[in-house]
Amino acid sequence: MLRLYDAVFSGNGYKVRLALAHLGVDYEYTEVDILKGGSRTAEFLKKNPNGRIPVLELEDGTHLAESNAILFYLASGTELMPEGRVAVARVLQWMFFEQYSHEPYIATSRFLLQHREMTDALRADLDRRRQPGLDALAVLDGHLDGKKFLVGEKLSIADIALYAYTHVADEGGFDLSPYAEVRRWLADLAALPGHVAMNDVLGGAT
Ligand SMILES: N[C@@H](CCC(=O)N[C@@H](CS)C(=O)NCC(=O)O)C(=O)O
Incomplete structure (x- = not known):
């Protein structure tokens, strides 16, 4: 196993x-x-x-x-993987976006806020991560306008990769209320069959 x-x-x-x-x-x-x-x-x-x-x-x-x-x-x-070279490349596009333009700002802000003591240096560090994080959310929001999923018509690992830290962006100090498309997409993904919450380790499996 x-x-x-x-x-x-x-x-x-x-x-x-x-x-x-x-x-x-x-x-x-x-x-x-x-x-x-x-x-x-x-x-x-x-x-x-x-x-x-x-x-x-x-x-x-x-x-x-x-x-x-x-x-x-x-x-x-x-x-969870679309067919066709372009669609697979699009999935990779969003996963590289996640690692380069989203995770280093949104995920790391969450980690620092949840697990480090607040100091002036930490506040400055969080400030530096703020605008790039907001930019990443704006890119996602713009792309999702009129779309149910990031790539094609079905859930793919692009959605999963970006769902993980976007749905807890507030824990990193990022308010999602200005990003209506992102909020709608998050709610749609959470309602899909097979979805599990972050703390649901093993997802009901034995
Ligand atoms: N790019 C890596 C990042 C992995 C990562 O940053 N893992 C963190 C937890 S989210 C970790 O293991 N931190 C412990 C450490 O660095 O010692 C991935 O996507 O898997």
Whole structure:
């Protein structure tokens, strides 16, 4: 069986849990205490030399790191990946957008606000992340105007990759009320069959 090394509050990990839930794939789960260096031990670094969760362990013992690479692996050949080179490239486009223009501002602000003590330096750091985060939300909002999903007519891993940290953007100090299309898209995704909440580890699987 697959095994996911993860931390329950991680949006990067939640992407993988959400994709597994939509695909109906059972998995075993190991919570890693990343706040106490659990992903930096010699043993964990053998699984991911970059010292971060999520890591997916395949049945043959192979370890895959990087949430969006794991999503790509899980979705290939399933209903979570559209068909056609352009559509697959569009999915990648949104997943690279997530990693370069969204996660470094919205996810990291959430982490800093939830897990670090407020200091002047932290306030300045959060301030620097604010405008790029707002820009990313505006890009998403503009793209979603008139669209149910990010790519094509069906849920794909592009939606899953961007849902994870957008739906908790408020925890990073980003108010979603100006982004009506984003809010509508989030509500639509949360209502889909197979959806699980962030803290629903194993998604009802045994
Ligand atoms: N680009 C990576 C980012 C992974 C990442 O930042 N993981 C964080 C938790 S969300 C982590 O493991 N932090 C612990 C550490 O850096 O020691 C991905 O998408 O998987």
